[in-house]
Amino acid sequence: MxxxxxxxxxxxxxxxxxxxxxxxxxxxxxxxxxxxxxxxxxxxxxxxxxxxxxxxxxxxxxxxxxxxxxxxxxxxxxxxxxxxxxxxxxxxxxxxxxxxxxxxxxxxxxxxxxxxxxxxxxxxxxxxxxxxxxxxxxxxxxxxxxxxxxxxxxxxxxxxxxxxxxxxxxxxxxxxxxxxxxxxxxxxxxxxxxxxxxxxxxxxxxxxxxxxxxxxxxxxxxxxxxxxxxxxxxxxxxxxxxxxxxxxxSYWQGRTYLGLGPGAAGHYPATPGADGRWLMADGEKILSVRRTNPHLHEWLAGAVGEDEGVGAEDYVTDALFMGLRLRSGIDLAGLSRRSGIDVRERYRSPLAHNVSRGLLALEGDQLRATPQGWWVLNRVVTDFLET
Structure with missing residues (x-):
């Protein structure tokens, strides 16, 4: 990819x-x-x-x-x-x-x-x-x-x-x-x-x-x-x-958004650090940044939330967890383009396992959770996290 x-x-x-x-x-x-x-x-x-x-x-x-x-x-x-x-x-x-x-x-x-x-x-x-x-x-x-x-x-x-x-x-x-x-x-x-x-x-x-x-x-x-x-x-x-x-x-589709105010969470496009790098400490490329503001009194005192770089695999598993909440599910081809990971190949095993159990359905590039899969969605996504 x-x-x-x-x-x-x-x-x-x-x-x-x-x-x-x-x-x-x-x-x-x-x-x-x-x-x-x-x-x-x-x-x-x-x-x-x-x-x-x-x-x-x-x-x-x-x-x-x-x-x-x-x-x-x-x-x-x-x-x-x-x-x-x-x-x-x-x-x-x-x-x-x-x-x-x-x-x-x-x-x-x-x-x-x-x-x-x-x-x-x-x-x-x-x-x-x-x-x-x-x-x-x-x-x-x-x-x-x-x-x-x-x-x-x-x-x-x-x-x-x-x-x-x-x-x-x-x-x-x-x-x-x-x-x-x-x-x-x-x-x-x-x-x-x-x-x-x-x-x-x-x-x-x-x-x-x-x-x-x-x-x-x-x-x-x-x-x-x-x-x-x-x-x-x-x-x-x-x-x-x-x-x-x-x-x-916008949340369920993995889009970026601003978080304004104490305790607000935001999902931001990645920007280079002071050294011009777009990489995390382990060398993985940052795709986006998540930040949660501190609570009111710390926020009023000028504290800011810490940035958490989101690499490709975290982006994919986050997107799967949120996107599978939707009846329409998630387009794996689009997710692959956004993440730079061939999602179908990288997660071949958990995809096949959960489709065979009737918890996920894959039609072309569209992956969705079945009604049974919705009920145990946390367990389904754990299979991807552990791969």
Missing amino acids: SSAPALDPVIRHLYVHVPFCPSICPYCDFHVLTRRAGLVERYLAKLDEEAARLADTYDTQLDTVYLGGGTPSFLRDAELGALVGSVQRHLGWGALENTLEVNPGTVSPERAALWRTLGLGRASVGVQSLDDATLKFLGRQHDAAQARSAVSTLVDAGFRVSGDLITAVPGQPLDADIHGLVELGVGHVSAYTLTVEPGTEFARRGVTVQEDDERAGFERTEELLTAHGFERYEISNYARPGEGSRHNL
Whole structure:
């Protein structure tokens, strides 16, 4: 294969992390914290500085911007306006899609109209459930009525709306949750199994998720949403035609993107070091660079994340892990061109092994996970890592 992989040197996607939340959910292990006097102002000032630095460093022509967290919609109107202004002034704005993560308790018709005037056209709403008992168990601050009202308000304001659901919650009326969300007019649903991460409140309380419940929720969600005309285009994401998340596709397709804000992760084109080399310590060529920013207080003090060079084999296994999450799978010929590795030859053994087990399907150059393979995807990708 050629040693000159064809990674796009232009960055077309931006993730902005807003770490502030009204409260911390017991299952959450993201970098979030409650706001304190003066902290948001310092955050916004530093964010503006970082946006300017990224603009000076990278060639950026944005297609998508994603404001995540945390709870970006928890920012006051003037604060959110300042954040959007910093992004637009230094980096531009998404030509195809601009998403705001929304907590149902922060929505009003007036705020939805303001968000639209700021150039935000897609809302990802943390519904989680439309059942009050389930929401209480999850530690959510909103109730089902607020969730319904928020989604309806955003749909009426002209947003493309995605609703988040958490499945496999004890006692959850999943069928009613899904039917109710569809009836509210969302075009996209993200359905994630409840996961108990170390260090969370749920972990300290000994909450567990039964595999049978996880599997049942995994299968029932697809059954109901596909019956309503949604396509399962990624393991945990369903969309009506044209309603898939363009921003999240950049992750699943292995594209480069900027990470702005404390705790934000970015995937950047490789640039030569001070000595003009594009090599890692072991002599392997760097294809791209991953960087995760430090948490808020270190970030405010000027700390920066360490660059991690991504070589060809790491790029391939990362791309397989993310790309196989998509129903369409991944084009091995394109992956070979980008990485400089003949993927079919290099990974002949794990490809044949997992195809024979019915976990992967290979049609021409298109490799995809089967429904059975989706369920054990971590195990499938481990076969490639160990080759």
